[in-house]
Amino acid sequence: MKRVTWGFTVLAAIAALVWIAAPASSQQKVVKIGDLGSKVGVFEGYGKYQTWGMQMAVEELNAKGGVLGHKIEIVSEDDETKPAPAVRKAEKLILQDDVKLLVGAVSSGATLAVMDVTKKHKTIHWNSVSCAEFMRTTKFHKYYFSNQPDSRMQANGLAKYIVDKMGKKVYIFYTDYAMGQSDGRQFKTALEKLGGEVVGVAGAPLDTKDFSPWFGAINQSSPDVLFLAFAGTDSLRLMTQLHSFGMTKKYKLAGIDCFLLQQDLPSIAEPMEGFVQLNHFSPHNPDANMQAYNARFKKKFGTDANIAAGSYDAVLFWAAAVEKAKSFDSDKVAEAHEGMCVDNTHIGRQCIRKEDHQVIMDMHLYQVKGGKNLPIAKIAGSDSIGEAMVGKDPVEGFTWEIKKK
Amino acid sequence: MDYVVAVLLPQLLHGLVFGAALGLLALGLTVIFGLLGVMNFAHGELYMLGAYAGIAVVSLTHSFWLALLVAPLAVGAIGAVTEVTTLRPLYRREPLYGLILTFGLALVFREGARQIWGGDMRRILPPFTGSTPLLGMTYPNYRLFLLAASSVLLLAIWLFFTRTRAGILVRAAVQDAEMLDGLGVNVPRVFTLTFAGSAALAALAGLLLAPVFTVYPQMGVEMILLAFIVVILGGMGSMGGSVIAAFVIGLAQSLLTLWMNPQRVAIAIFAIMIVVLIVRPRGFFGREGVLE
Numbered sequence: 001m002k003r004v005t006w007g008f009t010v011l012a013a014i015a016a017l018v019w020i021a022a023p024a025s026s027q028q029k030v031v032k033i034g035d036l037g038s039k040v041g042v043f044e045g046y047g048k049y050q051t052w053g054m055q056m057a058v059e060e061l062n063a064k065g066g067v068l069g070h071k072i073e074i075v076s077e078d079d080e081t082k083p084a085p086a087v088r089k090a091e092k093l094i095l096q097d098d099v100k101l102l103v104g105a106v107s108s109g110a111t112l113a114v115m116d117v118t119k120k121h122k123t124i125h126w127n128s129v130s131c132a133e134f135m136r137t138t139k140f141h142k143y144y145f146s147n148q149p150d151s152r153m154q155a156n157g158l159a160k161y162i163v164d165k166m167g168k169k170v171y172i173f174y175t176d177y178a179m180g181q182s183d184g185r186q187f188k189t190a191l192e193k194l195g196g197e198v199v200g201v202a203g204a205p206l207d208t209k210d211f212s213p214w215f216g217a218i219n220q221s222s223p224d225v226l227f228l229a230f231a232g233t234d235s236l237r238l239m240t241q242l243h244s245f246g247m248t249k250k251y252k253l254a255g256i257d258c259f260l261l262q263q264d265l266p267s268i269a270e271p272m273e274g275f276v277q278l279n280h281f282s283p284h285n286p287d288a289n290m291q292a293y294n295a296r297f298k299k300k301f302g303t304d305a306n307i308a309a310g311s312y313d314a315v316l317f318w319a320a321a322v323e324k325a326k327s328f329d330s331d332k333v334a335e336a337h338e339g340m341c342v343d344n345t346h347i348g349r350q351c352i353r354k355e356d357h358q359v360i361m362d363m364h365l366y367q368v369k370g371g372k373n374l375p376i377a378k379i380a381g382s383d384s385i386g387e388a389m390v391g392k393d394p395v396e397g398f399t400w401e402i403k404k405k
Numbered sequence: 406m407d408y409v410v411a412v413l414l415p416q417l418l419h420g421l422v423f424g425a426a427l428g429l430l431a432l433g434l435t436v437i438f439g440l441l442g443v444m445n446f447a448h449g450e451l452y453m454l455g456a457y458a459g460i461a462v463v464s465l466t467h468s469f470w471l472a473l474l475v476a477p478l479a480v481g482a483i484g485a486v487t488e489v490t491t492l493r494p495l496y497r498r499e500p501l502y503g504l505i506l507t508f509g510l511a512l513v514f515r516e517g518a519r520q521i522w523g524g525d526m527r528r529i530l531p532p533f534t535g536s537t538p539l540l541g542m543t544y545p546n547y548r549l550f551l552l553a554a555s556s557v558l559l560l561a562i563w564l565f566f567t568r569t570r571a572g573i574l575v576r577a578a579v580q581d582a583e584m585l586d587g588l589g590v591n592v593p594r595v596f597t598l599t600f601a602g603s604a605a606l607a608a609l610a611g612l613l614l615a616p617v618f619t620v621y622p623q624m625g626v627e628m629i630l631l632a633f634i635v636v637i638l639g640g641m642g643s644m645g646g647s648v649i650a651a652f653v654i655g656l657a658q659s660l661l662t663l664w665m666n667p668q669r670v671a672i673a674i675f676a677i678m679i680v681v682l683i684v685r686p687r688g689f690f691g692r693e694g695v696l697e
Contacts, residue, residue: 040525176668202666207526209618213659213667216416220408220663233526237619244536245415246543 031070031328033058033315034093036086036104036114037129039078042207042232045261046106046129046308051076052301053128053309053346054103057316059300067319068326079105081206083113090117100328101126101318103311108132108179115139122330124321124337126314129258129307132182133394136356140390143334145352147313147345147359149280151179151186152386152394154257154363157379158278159190161365166252166276167224169199173214174229176203183229183256185395191227192403199223201400208234211241218247228255235260236268243271252276261306262373269371278384280361281307281347282373289348305346313345313359317352350381355388410541416659422548424655425555429610430628431635431647432562433603439579439642440599441492443503444633448607449625450514454480455608456615456624457522460529469532476612477605484604488597496596511625519622531616551613558609559648566644575599579642634678640691650689 035054037047051074058072066072075097079086086105093099094117102118103126105111111130118125119141127135127146131154136146162170172188174180180203188198200221202214218226226247230238239260242248254276262283265272283294283304293312297305317337322328325336341351350359360381366373430452437445458479462472487510495502531547539549566572577585578595586592611624618624635654639646654674661670681688 203668205668212419213662213670216412216419216659216663219415220412222411241545244534244543244545246536246538 028066028071029069030073031067032073032075032097032099033101033318034090034097034099034103035074035076035311036079036089036093036102037106037110038081039076041081042234043081043106045232045264045306046258047078049261049306049308050103050106050129050311052297053305053311053313054315056297056300056309057312057314057319061315061319067322068328072315072319075099079107079110079114081107081110083109086110087113087117090114091121094118094121094123100124100322100330100333101315103128103314105130106308107177108135108182109177111135112139112178115141115144118143124318124330124333126311126318128311128314130179131256131258132178133186134178134182136358137389137392137394140356143330145314145317145337145357145359147310147317147350147361148307149257149278149361149363149384150358151183151256153358153361153384154183154278155186155190156386157363157365157384158254158276159187159194159196161276161278161377162225162227162254163191163194163196166254168196169222169224170196170227171199171218171221171223171225171251172201172227172229173218174201174203175206175208175231175234177206179231180206180229184227185398185400187227187229188400189398198402200402206234209237211238212245215242215245215247218251223251226251226253228253228259231256231258231260236264239268239271248273257307261308262304263306265368265373266371269368272368272371275368276376277366277373278363278379279307279366279373280363281305281310282364282366282375284372285364285366285375287347290346293346310346313342313350316342316345317359353385353388356390358385358388360385412663414540415542415544416663417656418544418548418552420656420659421652422552422555422655423659424652425552425559426610426614427628427631427635427655428559428648428651429555429606429613431632431639431651432559432644433606434629434632435636435639435642435644435647436575436579436599437603438636440575440582440596441496441500441503443500443507444636445603446504446507446629447487447510447514448507448603448632449627449629450511450518451480451484451604451607451625452611452628453518453620453622453625454483454514455611456529456620457518458608459612459615460522460527460620463529469529473609473612477608480608481601481605485597485601487604488600492600493593493596515622515625522622524622527620529612529615529620547616551617554613555610558606562606563644563648571598631674634674636688637678638681638688640688643688643690646688646690 035051037050038044039047054074058074062071077089077093079089101124105114106129108130111127122143125144128148131148131150133151170191172184174184202217204214248271257277257279259277294305320342321333321336325332337352338354343349352359362381363379363384364375365377367376434448455476458476459472462475463469491506533546536543536545566576574595582592635650636647639650658670
């Protein structure tokens with residue numbers, strides 16, 4: 001009898017301890033958000049900065065008490081830069097981890113595939129890196145938002161500068177998958193509309209090791225300007241090889257916003273000298289908001305931020321929408337997003353356009369000088385965003401055919 | 406004139422550079438075919454191992470030149486061990502056994518490399534950078550070196566086969582191994598050394614091309630397909646034919662890119678091979694009866 005009493009007392013003591021300790025750990029509830037993208041391989045630079053951008057936002061929000069009283073936690077997954085693993089990982093993040101926001105992916109092909117998943121599961125989906133033109137048009141759904149200027153937004157501003165300042169004869173060289181095709185198409189359309197002449201187009205597969213087989217056709221068409229739609233390690237190899245064949249000095253160079261990230265520029269400064277691109281962020285832009293953001297980023301991670309760190313804004317917008325909706329319910333949160341403005345994004349005040357959920361972003365034309373992306377002109381977001389084309393084919397009637405002049 | 410200097414000349418040089426390197430790879434393949442009567446499916450993996458061995462040596466010694474010496478020797482040794490332990494017991498059986506064996510070896514080497522070094526692409530820096538102005542165009546120094554080195558090697562191999570006793574013994578073994586055995590030559594040793602030599606040659610090609618193509622476990626698969634085409638076009642077992650076919654493929658590939666996307670050129674090259682196989686299965690210089 002005595003033994004039973006002792007056992008009961010010990011059990012009661014443990015139960016009491018657990019009861020006392022429990023409120024401390026479960027005082028704040030947790031909400032998870034998903035970070036999906038390329039963590040290794042050709043686009044790992046973008047995937048890493050996407051994670052860092054989100055980490056910074058989460059840290060700042062959690063310091064102020066989180067969102068709707070919930071502490072935010074990030075779950076990161078690598079999609080191997082391929083659509084199939086991206087879909088698998090997105091399903092895992094949504095069904096297993098129960099994330100309330102999914103940010104990603106990095107590669108356009110993967111993002112387009114993930115959009116089907118977020119549509120099916122009604123999950124709020126932010127894209128901060130991919131730029132294919134189908135995301136806010138034919139693939140658009142209610143839960144999808146983007147603060148990455150897509151190819152259509154980039155093409156208009158850049159094509160005008162090229163025709164006015166760099167030369168009318170342009171050769172388009174692109175990476176042959178969703179992103180590069182989209183950039184090539186939109187740029188060709190914009191350039192021809194402005195009276196420029198496309199003297200040649202060619203696509204090279206993602207992760208091409210030797211680009212020199214393509215150089216003969218470029219030289220043959222003798223352009224003024226080479227427009228390059230590549231990204232990640234592809235861009236690094238391409239620029240090194242163009243330079244070693246004397247082609248960076250022979251032609252003027254322009255390209256897409258994610259062609260090379262700031263951290264890679266110093267090592268390839270000479271080949272990149274004079275390269276022009278349209279971008280929403282550079283750590284070398286004197287804009288006060290960008291400088292303030294970059295200073296915080298550099299303090300935390302020891303390196304300058306880049307465009308992929310725009311994922312910071314995605315988390316801010318989502319958190320603001322959740323607070324506004326007073327709920328994590330995706331329908332309510334999606335509606336709260338529409339038309340919303342946030343003052344403290346990494347480039348200052350930004351608003352979401354209601355019609356296609358695209359953030360209207362002010363952008364700058366940048367030119368590389370001495371390994372730094374320096375602004376040369378500003379283009380207002382309202383000028384570059386273009387009309388909302390939800391459900392419409394953004395490439396209707398397009399052809400890669402070269403119109404001989 | 407501008408067209409010749411700015412467009413044609415660089416393309417011709419591309420073709421020669423690639424053709425010479427491809428020749429090194431195809432030469433080993435065709436010699437092995439002559440000896441064993443089977444295509445060595447693991448040849449591309451020996452090419453890949455050469456590049457990885459090179460990376461290992463460079464990371465230890467920081468010398469690309471030393472790697473050029475050590476990596477082929479190491480892969481040659483792997484080749485010798487492989488021949489003695491796996492291929493030799495199969496010589497008396499049908500060629501199909503050898504074919505399946507080398508296919509399996511290729512998988513073992515490729516996955517082994519993935520286990521040891523991982524699947525990521527690795528870069529190996531060329532021993533020198535910069536470009537040379539050449540006849541009005543600019544050409545990278547390392548690619549010029551590649552052309553020179555491969556050409557010298559091809560010449561040395563030709564001299565070896567025509568001027569040295571060892572070379573003549575290998576050619577004799579390719580022609581008729583039994584007769585050579587009857588004449589008192591240690592034929593198994595000739596086989597082992599030839600296999601090791603061809604492995605070393607593949608490794609050398611792998612390391613020489615590594616600064617241009619980068620290094621990854623699959624790298625051999627892409628190159629070996631082209632090498633097969635070269636061997637078939639040149640005539641299975643014909644060494645001279647392989648070298649000529651390598652240059653033909655290299656030049657055809659680079660000149661065709663002026664009219665079509667390089668991805669389509671790759672398809673066109675395969676189409677040429679299919680036509681040759683149907684119309685003239687022995688290739689340019691092959692002996693009658695090898696494939697017909």
